[in-house]
Amino acid sequence: QSALTQPASVSGSPGQSITISCTGTSSDIGTYNLVAWYQLKPGKAPKLMIYEVSKRPSGVSHRFSGSKSGNTASLTISGLQPEDEADYHCSSYVGSDDWVFGGGTKLTVL
Amino acid sequence: QVHLVASGGDLVKPGGSLRLSCAASGFTFGDQYMAWIRQVPGRGLEWLAYVGTTGSTIYYADSVKGRFTISRDNAKNSLYLQMNGLGAEDTAVYHCATLRPYWGAFEYWGQGTLVTVSS
Numbered sequence: 001q002s003a004l005t006q007p008a009s010v011s012g013s014p015g016q017s018i019t020i021s022c023t024g025t026s027s028d029i030g031t032y033n034l035v036a037w038y039q040l041k042p043g044k045a046p047k048l049m050i051y052e053v054s055k056r057p058s059g060v061s062h063r064f065s066g067s068k069s070g071n072t073a074s075l076t077i078s079g080l081q082p083e084d085e086a087d088y089h090c091s092s093y094v095g096s097d098d099w100v101f102g103g104g105t106k107l108t109v110l
Numbered sequence: 111q112v113h114l115v116a117s118g119g120d121l122v123k124p125g126g127s128l129r130l131s132c133a134a135s136g137f138t139f140g141d142q143y144m145a146w147i148r149q150v151p152g153r154g155l156e157w158l159a160y161v162g163t164t165g166s167t168i169y170y171a172d173s174v175k176g177r178f179t180i181s182r183d184n185a186k187n188s189l190y191l192q193m194n195g196l197g198a199e200d201t202a203v204y205h206c207a208t209l210r211p212y213w214g215a216f217e218y219w220g221q222g223t224l225v226t227v228s229s
């Protein structure tokens with residue numbers, strides 16, 4: 001399976017909203033509503049932010065939301081805060097007990 | 111509070127072997143599917159393997175099938191990854207994580223342990 005495609009970087013100012021895209025194919029994102037988003041910060045364990053395209057685990061801020069259209073999933077962070085600065089990785093289940101990840105997007109809060 | 115601590119990462123020569131461990135606490139380990147995921151520095155994540163609650167259900171990514179073996183010991187709240195035939199492409203930070211199969215997502219992660227394959 002090929003990796004999902006994410007932009008290498010995005011940036012925004014505090015209070016703004018940003019959206020990170022994650023493009024796959026009809027074999028992964030286009031077929032399964034099992035897209036997840038993870039937040040990675042240096043020295044910390046990765047954190048699940050979104051699962052099943054748009055669901056938030058307990059404890060994740062409502063400022064984080066997910067969506068999907070066709071073969072592309074998106075993560076939107078509203079009311080950007082300095083602590084949101086991190087790398088964000090998407091993943092999709094692709095069937096046959098297999099998963100594929102994106103290359104990650106570095107979010108900079110200006 | 112869920113706590114996962116991966117250990118065992120080291121510098122190993124090409125063709126060598128290494129066994130990683132993951133100590134779990136803060137939840138009922140035997141009730142959770144577990145997985146290993148790695149990240150090559152500066153690159154994306156890669157799912158490697160997962161094991162069901164009893165250890166009888168196991169799946170591997172094609173990239174590690176036949177070389178890596180995942181296992182668990184519920185009595186010790188521990189997850190393992192035996193890695194054989196290591197190559198430079200296996201250099202990465204290895205994370206253990208809980209897997210929610212119906213979510214299609216890896217819920218809780220450990221910080222990871224660094225494996226470097228180099229002569």
